[in-house]
Amino acid sequence: MSKTALITGATSGFGAAAVRRFAAAGWKVIATGRRAERLAPFVDEFGSEAVHTAAFDIRDGDALNAAIDALPADFAGIDLLVNNAGLALGTAPAQQADLAQWQQMIDTNITALVTLTRRVLPTLIARKGAVINISSVAATYPYTGGNVYGGTKAFVKQFSLGLRSDLHGTGVRVTSIEPGMAQTEFTLVRTGGNQAASDALYGDAHPMTSEDIAEQIFYVATLPAHLNINRLEIMPVTQSFAGFQVARG
Numbered sequence: 001m002s003k004t005a006l007i008t009g010a011t012s013g014f015g016a017a018a019v020r021r022f023a024a025a026g027w028k029v030i031a032t033g034r035r036a037e038r039l040a041p042f043v044d045e046f047g048s049e050a051v052h053t054a055a056f057d058i059r060d061g062d063a064l065n066a067a068i069d070a071l072p073a074d075f076a077g078i079d080l081l082v083n084n085a086g087l088a089l090g091t092a093p094a095q096q097a098d099l100a101q102w103q104q105m106i107d108t109n110i111t112a113l114v115t116l117t118r119r120v121l122p123t124l125i126a127r128k129g130a131v132i133n134i135s136s137v138a139a140t141y142p143y144t145g146g147n148v149y150g151g152t153k154a155f156v157k158q159f160s161l162g163l164r165s166d167l168h169g170t171g172v173r174v175t176s177i178e179p180g181m182a183q184t185e186f187t188l189v190r191t192g193g194n195q196a197a198s199d200a201l202y203g204d205a206h207p208m209t210s211e212d213i214a215e216q217i218f219y220v221a222t223l224p225a226h227l228n229i230n231r232l233e234i235m236p237v238t239q240s241f242a243g244f245q246v247a248r249g
Ligand code: NDP
Pocket: 008, 009, 010, 011, 012, 013, 014, 015, 032, 033, 034, 035, 038, 056, 057, 058, 059, 084, 085, 086, 087, 088, 108, 134, 135, 136, 137, 178, 179, 180, 181, 182, 183, 184, 185, 186, 189
């Protein structure tokens, strides 16, 4: 019998590639995101028996619960939750940052993620399923302007480890995947639609692709049931670390 994955943030980037990777491998997929017009093509491509779509703003707890309540029976047995929906907004230093942008990152990357996880956990426990949370290298390595975004991803990383602990003995697996630079709509969103900034960041840098990350998600999800990767940090070869900074005078 095919397994079922619920993948958030499926309208773009990692999430869209993951929907295709899992559906192509015979999984049933629940694909979510706000842009319904980006979800519909998955049904055209894979069929309504393979992909169920639910368009809602993940920050809206009522809409989230309604989408789970409305799952067709064929899709209600969720075996894998991929908490991928998320965003960075802005690169300003904290002292100049827009508080509304900080709030949106917290609401999306943290509050919505824990709300959906809490909602789906009983099903995952009943089915000895798995949670894959998309954190970031920004969870571990601070950079200027990363402030709240990095903080939200550090939460996701630590929440994942905490879930592992709480779910001890249930057979449910939990992994925090922590990617570095990957070319998606991430930078367009972060810069408010600045295509030149996005092109400048990724240009000639051989960043990771959405398919690279989808492949890692699929790999983690399809490991033998007795194995749990706790954290998976992954970067393009072209990206590494810089040193500390010192202010003088
Ligand atoms: P994209 O911008 O391409 O995709 C982000 C996805 O999140 C979209 O499908 C978007 O859907 C969804 N999303 C955002 N806000 C909401 C919301 N309020 N309600 C529902 N869905 C929402 O970026 P990526 O694919 O790169 O990002 C996926 C995840 O990977 C994010 O959590 C990001 O932080 C993380 N990440 C990205 C890295 C990168 O370099 N690209 C590196 C490390 C981590 P829609 O707008 O249609 O609602």
